[in-house]
Amino acid sequence: MAPGRLEARPALSSLQLVQRSGTLGADGKSEPLAFVLPPDAVGVVVQARGDPKVSYVISDVTDGTQQLVHGPAAKKGGFTDAFEVDREERQSPNRAELGERAGSASVLLPNNPKVQLRPGKGWQVRVQGFRYEGGKYLPANGPVKLDVIIKRAPKAPTAGRLNLHLFFNGSGGYTRATARDSKVIANMLAKLSETYKKAGIEIGQVTFDDLPSMPSAPKSVAEMEQSFAANPYPDGVGVYFTDQVLGSRLIAGAAGGLPGPAVAPGVPRSGVLISTSDVRVNHEPQAGGAALGTTLSHELAHYLGLFHTRDDFMNMDDPLPDTQDAPDNVMFRTDVGADAAFSPQQAAVLLRHPSVAVTAVA
Ligand SMILES: [Zn+2]
Numbered sequence: 001m002a003p004g005r006l007e008a009r010p011a012l013s014s015l016q017l018v019q020r021s022g023t024l025g026a027d028g029k030s031e032p033l034a035f036v037l038p039p040d041a042v043g044v045v046v047q048a049r050g051d052p053k054v055s056y057v058i059s060d061v062t063d064g065t066q067q068l069v070h071g072p073a074a075k076k077g078g079f080t081d082a083f084e085v086d087r088e089e090r091q092s093p094n095r096a097e098l099g100e101r102a103g104s105a106s107v108l109l110p111n112n113p114k115v116q117l118r119p120g121k122g123w124q125v126r127v128q129g130f131r132y133e134g135g136k137y138l139p140a141n142g143p144v145k146l147d148v149i150i151k152r153a154p155k156a157p158t159a160g161r162l163n164l165h166l167f168f169n170g171s172g173g174y175t176r177a178t179a180r181d182s183k184v185i186a187n188m189l190a191k192l193s194e195t196y197k198k199a200g201i202e203i204g205q206v207t208f209d210d211l212p213s214m215p216s217a218p219k220s221v222a223e224m225e226q227s228f229a230a231n232p233y234p235d236g237v238g239v240y241f242t243d244q245v246l247g248s249r250l251i252a253g254a255a256g257g258l259p260g261p262a263v264a265p266g267v268p269r270s271g272v273l274i275s276t277s278d279v280r281v282n283h284e285p286q287a288g289g290a291a292l293g294t295t296l297s298h299e300l301a302h303y304l305g306l307f308h309t310r311d312d313f314m315n316m317d318d319p320l321p322d323t324q325d326a327p328d329n330v331m332f333r334t335d336v337g338a339d340a341a342f343s344p345q346q347a348a349v350l351l352r353h354p355s356v357a358v359t360a361v362a
Pocket of ligand 1: 302
């Protein structure tokens, strides 16, 4: 592996990694960290990593013309309330999602058709950090690392390939050996392949591994950090099968991030969790495989940068004009239908994530 460069599988796309180090000052903000966007960039993941006790926000992403691409913009006196930051991020052209931010934060550019990646010099990012102490959000100080993962391809991607790495700890009776022979897992992968094929994405290499040290019932994604770090594969996305997810038998799955930290196993939140005790799996083993496949399709799509078609909590639609808020869309909030699909603009976002290798271009 050459410095500053990630290995890519034979594909039309390649990945370029730019790394920067910054320091959060007294106001909790880093200095502007600069990078150059090559003319063939088709998707970029910007991710900050640091202290697990600090909540991070990617802020002030501006292109060479000083145009704000992703917010929040720096505010005089700084933000002291994380919800204020969330509101600002959601108003910005390439908006981000409220979520777990402890230890890392990431955004995928572009995540809607209005955002253009303007190539050239002058791109800048700042990182903000908060600590929650005594019921208040206080500016955090100290060092922070910034990864800019640039996906390069000759033109806009129209088809791609996604590798998956499955990890088991015996939950639901699944180990590397039993999962390989399981009809439920086979049905899950068949459903996943069918759903992603509609978006032009084939499921490529699928690996099976035992990971006995993985928690059986993680109450937060942060509890999975050691398990994410145990993923030895340099590409694709890690999928972790646990008895319960986020402390509840009613939750079918969870994504480590929206988007997840791309092609960097071991970074906090670099994986997707799937529950083996989800009620649909236990009560309908045959349909259960398909239900698992629908859950995995949805969680992977969060990881690859898609929002719910409508977010009830924030009373907001996703930023894509061609999606309908209905069960026939994979990103419907609950009870996604068995034959759900992605819209063309959702497919375009998925194809831009660095974890998906490009196999055809426009
Ligand atoms: Zn969801």
